[in-house]
Amino acid sequence: MSGSGPVVDLIAIDLDGTLLGSDERVSQANIDAVHRARDAGVTVLVCTGRGLAESVRAMRSIDQRDPVMVAGGSIIADPVSGETLHRFTMSHHVVDTAINMFHEVECPVLVMKDPSDIEYDYLVVNSDNEHPIHPITEWWMADHQLRVKYANRLEHDEHPDHTVRIGIVAESSISNPLAKRVAESLGDDVWMYDFPCVMPPGHSGEVVHILELFAARTNKWAAIRWYLENHNIDPSRVAAIGDQVNDVPMIEGAGIGIAMGNAIAEVQSHAKYTTASNDEHGVAHAIDSILSGSLSKLKV
Numbered sequence: 001m002s003g004s005g006p007v008v009d010l011i012a013i014d015l016d017g018t019l020l021g022s023d024e025r026v027s028q029a030n031i032d033a034v035h036r037a038r039d040a041g042v043t044v045l046v047c048t049g050r051g052l053a054e055s056v057r058a059m060r061s062i063d064q065r066d067p068v069m070v071a072g073g074s075i076i077a078d079p080v081s082g083e084t085l086h087r088f089t090m091s092h093h094v095v096d097t098a099i100n101m102f103h104e105v106e107c108p109v110l111v112m113k114d115p116s117d118i119e120y121d122y123l124v125v126n127s128d129n130e131h132p133i134h135p136i137t138e139w140w141m142a143d144h145q146l147r148v149k150y151a152n153r154l155e156h157d158e159h160p161d162h163t164v165r166i167g168i169v170a171e172s173s174i175s176n177p178l179a180k181r182v183a184e185s186l187g188d189d190v191w192m193y194d195f196p197c198v199m200p201p202g203h204s205g206e207v208v209h210i211l212e213l214f215a216a217r218t219n220k221w222a223a224i225r226w227y228l229e230n231h232n233i234d235p236s237r238v239a240a241i242g243d244q245v246n247d248v249p250m251i252e253g254a255g256i257g258i259a260m261g262n263a264i265a266e267v268q269s270h271a272k273y274t275t276a277s278n279d280e281h282g283v284a285h286a287i288d289s290i291l292s293g294s295l296s297k298l299k300v
Contacts, residue, residue, distance in 0.1 A: 006040050006291050009237040012069070012224050012250055013283060015048040015058050016198055017243035018260050021279050024198070026061040033284035034062045040291050045069060045227065047220040049193075049212075049246050051112060052077050053121050054144045071112055072193070072246055073223035074164035074214050084116040086226055088218040090163045094189050098182060098213055099154050102168050103127045105178055110137065111157070112165040120147040123159075128152045134169040136208050139200045167212030169197055175209040182213065191218050193246050221249035241286050243267055243278065258286045258298065273298035 013019050013034075019026055037044050044062075047069040048055055055070055059079045068079045076086045095111070102109045108126035115121045122141070124133065129152065141148055151157055168175065172194075179194040190213045197210040220242075228235060236255035240247070243263035251257035251270045259271035260282045268274055275289070275298050276282035289297045 006037075006042050007237075007293060007295075008042060008239045008256060008290055009233050010043045010045060010224075010228070010239070011037055011287065011290065012045045012047045012220070012238065012240040012254065014220075014242035014244070014247050015046060015050060015055060017262060017278050018241055018247075019046070019062075019278075019283050020058060024057075026058055027281050027284070029281035029284040031062055033281075033287040036291060037287050042291075043231075043233075045224065046079075047073065047224065047240075047242075047247075047250060049244075051075075051115070051121055051146075052079070052082065053115065053146055054140075055079075056144075067227060069220055069223035069227075071164050072212065072214055072218070073220040073249075074112075074218050075114055076223050076226060077116070082116060084114050086223075087114045087162075087164055088215050088222065089114075089161060090166065090213070090215045091189075092160055094186060094213070094215070095160070095163055095166055096154055097186060098166055098190070099125055101178065101182060101185065102166075103131060105168075105170070105174055106131050107168040107170050107174070108133050108137075110167050110169070111163055112167070113159060113162045114164055115147065115162075118159050118162055120149050122146060122148045123157055123163075124148060124150045125154055125157070126150065126152065134208070136197065136200060136203070137169045140198070143200075164218075165212055165214050167210055169208060169210050171206045172196075172209045173206065175211040179211055182211075186213075189216055190214065191216060195245050219249040220246060221253040224250055224253070239286070239290055241275070241283055256290070256295070275299075 239256035240250040240254035243260040261277035
């Protein structure tokens with residue numbers, strides 16, 4: 001692109017807390033802005049911690065056809081066919097070590113799979129059924145109609161080469177100290193996040209977190225970089241919009257990093273600009289500022 005065209009070739013957009021409002025819907029203002037970006041010749045990539053099946057509603061609302069970076073960047077998928085274009089898998093040693101640590105705190109382990117050719121989304125490893133599934137996990141799986149298999153132990157996993165992420169859903173009083181232990185034990189062998197999960201309507205009580213592990217150096221920016229290298233796009237010509245800790249790598253890596261108005265402090269500290277919140281159509285404001293070349297309208 002040249003002349004008076006957009007200052008970017010690609011916009012990477014997170015889902016929860018970003019493209020999605022607090023009602024988990026994409027506003028019409030955001031939908032229209034995404035279409036304006038495409039009409040201007042800008043590629044729009046969705047980059048989310050959700051798996052592909054968990055992102056279907058959002059993808060349909062914006063008629064997403066370009067690749068999507070799902071499962072925290074561990075899978076690059078075609079949203080139309082469901083085909084996996086690339087995946088970053090975890091080693092058996094890391095998975096085995098982490099599962100044993102998760103079971104020590106009596107949590108079942110959610111093993112996210114690349115479902116493209118095995119036809120299920122998660123394997124739940126719950127150590128001889130001793131560790132009950134968290135109610136929020138049950139709600140999430142039912143709400144998104146996820147395909148789930150169960151195994152008592154990791155050695156019963158029939159598709160270990162399809163594992164892209166493992167994690168637990170637990171109260172922060174469990175996940176926070178466990179994250180420190182995992183970091184001490186596995187160090188640079190994993191990429192880890194510990195942050196609040198999406199809650200069901202009306203949830204009250206202690207904040208519930210998702211603690212998730214990926215292969216080393218696997219994150220949203222790694223997935224975006226794979227796409228850039230395959231399409232000869234300079235990172236300086238990329239804008240990234242997000243709100244949570246798992247958006248930091250792409251906010252840092254992109255030429256234009258934009259934090260949502262509702263973003264956590266860590267994201268805002270790494271972003272060059274800040275847009276409105278997810279309930280104020282912040283993505284639409286950011287896209288229109290990019291397309292018009294008026295980034296100064298965003299907070300610096």
